[in-house]
Amino acid sequence: MQTHWWHSAIAYQIYPKSFMDSNNDGIGDIRGIISKLDYLQDLGINVIWLSPAYPSPLADEGYDVSDYYGVDPRFGTLADMDELIHECNKRGIKLLLDLVASHCSDEHAWFKDVIKNGKTSPYYDYFYIVDVPADGTLPTNWRSYFGGSVWSPLVDENTGEGDKNKLYLHSFLKKQPDLNWENPAVRAEIAKNINWWLNRGIAGFRIDAIINIKKAFPFKDYPADAPDGLSNISNMLEEAHGIGEFLTELRQKSFDPHNAFTVGEVFDIDTNHISEWIGENGYFSSMFDFSATIYGAKDGFWHNKEKLTAEAYKSCIFGAMESASKAGAFLSNKLENHDEPRCPNYYLWEGENEGENADKSGITDEGKKMLAGIYFCLRGIPFIYQGQEIGMENTEIIAIGDVHDCSSQGQYYSAIEAGLTNEEAMYHIRRLSRDNARTPMQWDSSAYAGFSKGIPWLPINPNYKKINAAAQLNDKNSIHAFYKQLIALRKNPNYAQALIYGDFTPYLPNQKNLLAYTRTSKERIGKKTLLIAANFQNEPQTMPLTSPIKKILINNYEDIKTAENAISLNPYQLLILKL
Secondary structure, eight states: OOOOGGGGOOEEEEOHHHHOOSSSSSSOOHHHHHHTHHHHHHHTOOEEEEOOOSSOOOTTTTSSOSOTTSOOTTTOOHHHHHHHHHHHHHTTOEEEEEEOOSBOOTTSHHHHHHHHHGGGSTTGGGBOEEEOOTTSOOSOOEEOTTSSBSEEEEEOTTTOOEEEEEEEEOSSOTTSOBBOTTSHHHHHHHHHHHHHHHHTTOOEEEETTGGGGOOOSSOOOOOOOSTTSOEETHHHHTTOOOHHHHHHHHIIIIIGGGTOEEEEOOOSOOGGGHHHHHSTTOSSSEEEOOHHHHTTOSSSOGGGOOOOOHHHHHHHHHHHHHHHHHHTOOEEEESOOTTSOOHHHHHOOBSSOOGGGSBOTTOSHHHHHHHHHHHHTSSSEEEEETTGGGTOOOOOOOSGGGOOOHHHHHHHHHHHHTTOOHHHHHHHHHHHOTHHHHSOOOOOSSGGGGTOSSOOSSOOOGGGGTSOHHHHTTOTTSHHHHHHHHHHHHHOTTTHIIIIISEEEESSTTSTTEEEEEEEOOOSSSOOEEEEEEEOSSSOEEEEOSSOOOEEEEESSSOOEEETTEEEEOTTOEEEEEO
8 A cells, every 4th residue: 555644643623713712803813823823833733724725705704716826815815825825835834725626616717707798608517507597497407505496597686797598506505506517617727726826835725515516417407395385306317427537637627736635525425435535546545434424414404304323333433444444545634624513512412302301411521522532543544624623512592593503594494395394494403504613712711702802793602711821821621631642643653553554453333332443553563453432322331352452552541441342431531452
């Protein structure tokens, strides 16, 4: 297997609008990020993934790009970005940008030119534009990811300019028209932009929503799956073939010449094809494991999504590890990102009850540390989302009017349309809203959690006085300190081979709510086996041992209870043992 620098990476995702505000306008910015690089260096990370900071109307918080070659003034300047790249490099930190190339903003110059000039625009074929059907129906019944039809009139709603007899395709918001990757000119523009950024000194990209660049032709309807008479767009994507041609071309023209590190946001691919995506000659270096994220998602509606149990999580990650290992591929492993709720609230609710009757006893420091240890030792690259390292939790959301996230708003109205009450719909919004991860970083217990001296764009989580970085930095028992331990262990030359390249083997997989596995290095001499074991429940349980313990490397409790050939695990106890 060919080794790469990113195999040993420990990555940290920054959501720029919510990380650190340097000018007190309530919005995080690049100079704020620069001011916190020493904090990140001390934590031990060596890769930053920066969510979009391009010019944008922020209809989808930057994932609607209006200029691929700049920085939004709210976040700073291109000179600030160059300084960020320079300051990261000084600290041995690689910077990844977000590549948002399946769609752009309707305020991008290309789309604005199409609105103004119609078919005479040189950019007309950069988008999917069709005539309004003669009978007044929609061209297809596909539902966008944020609710409603994927088709909208080719008209500027503010000025009325455009052609109301034409429709354009948008898989996400109306303000995010899909780019037509079938057009070679589009692919050339995207490759050109990628190379421009790589030449400025970034190390690579996280690739957003890339599965959407290939459509199934000819366009057709699919069976309706909700009262709105529409069909989840994923039904079309399942029949779309040939994406590999686009991605191979992109890799050859842009990524390979720069030895770029690329991580794909890729959902729902056949596990038999993982090697095509991230194998030795795959389209990308790595891709995120979303198996736990999409677990129980039947039709894209949050109100129909099953709760993730400990046993389900075990099945998800063990299956992902098996598929990736067979392909010789490195997954990127995560608990959180900007699109998901905070991990304690998603993973640590116990029992069958939901809502106010749910057992939240796992949402403790021990439970949070357990989650960290489980995913950090998997084969692949661990990604930390900002605030995860201090145990940030879901925020308080009282009513739909308090919600900023466009996706949550669409989910709420879909739930109401499906017959749920307001409170039933709001339960799912509180549980899964993207606002949960986007509340500003909690740096200290001062006003606005030290994020800004101005009123933040999104309210601070009320628990910031209890959960903040300053309170944990000098506490050896804090969640922050635990993440530092995990990072140090991965970097320790005595164990790096086992944790980075070692074999992954489930341990007692049939023991309920025990999530355990071994990582075994491949050296002929000095081979090491580490056992990672988590008691994923609020009751003690006993774990048999098949080998004696040589050393306790990490323990989220102060003690360990051993008996003959067994360990008695406390609730949510996490152990990393050398056998």
